[in-house]
Amino acid sequence: MKLEICPDIETVSQIAAERLATMIRAKPDLGIVVATGNTPMPVYAELVRMQARGEVDCRNLRVFQLDAYLGINDDDPRSLFGWMMRSFITPLGIAPENVVRFAALPPDPPAECLSYAAKVRAMGGYDVAVLGLGPNGHLGFNEPPSADDAPTRVVALTEQSVASNGHYWGGPDAVPRQSMTAGMDLLLSARAILLVVTGSRKQIILNQTLHGPVTPQVPASYLQTRPQALILADADAAGGKTA
């Protein structure tokens, strides 16, 4: 695991987008799993600006959904698939057939999780995972405890995740209690992992991720065991430090 600390969110986002652009130039059909949440939004916006300036062409990317609430249809404003479409797929002009997703309202959610994981594996796994850090150390919706071999599955959200996701949807009551998430096994096998962490409210959990014991109680701590992981943090998240 490598750590890079930048002075502010803008710099984090520029560096993250530049790293992704370098990978995309080398492999235009890169397989990328993209987190929603607030943290990576400026990264995606920067990638869109780079594409508009002709600096990168993201249209041939193969994109994988990271996680999905259970019981939420695509036309619901809380749909994480919808958020991924609005922030990444549509502005970058990626064809819907190049997107691997979790079905909305699957009749058999555990079977849907198996089917998603099988598709990812059949396509050779993820080239790159762009992830945010949950306030309890989750990656995607791999809630604690999640070990490094936790598979793609249905997960019950912890109270902490319900509270933090409540910020997106106007309060905890609007947050679904279950989700489907790409497993730790798939995420930690990505050939590159980019974890973006910004803001002082991530300070304690970032410190545990970087320096605490490697434990299922902090799923992101498994990144310590992955040389292909780069953590890009701003000074607020890193406790005021800059590189």
Ligand code: GLP
């Ligand atoms: C959410 C999502 C994650 C996201 C994380 C951090 O619950 N399941 O994919 O990365 O929490 O969110 P944010 O970036 O808004 O802090």
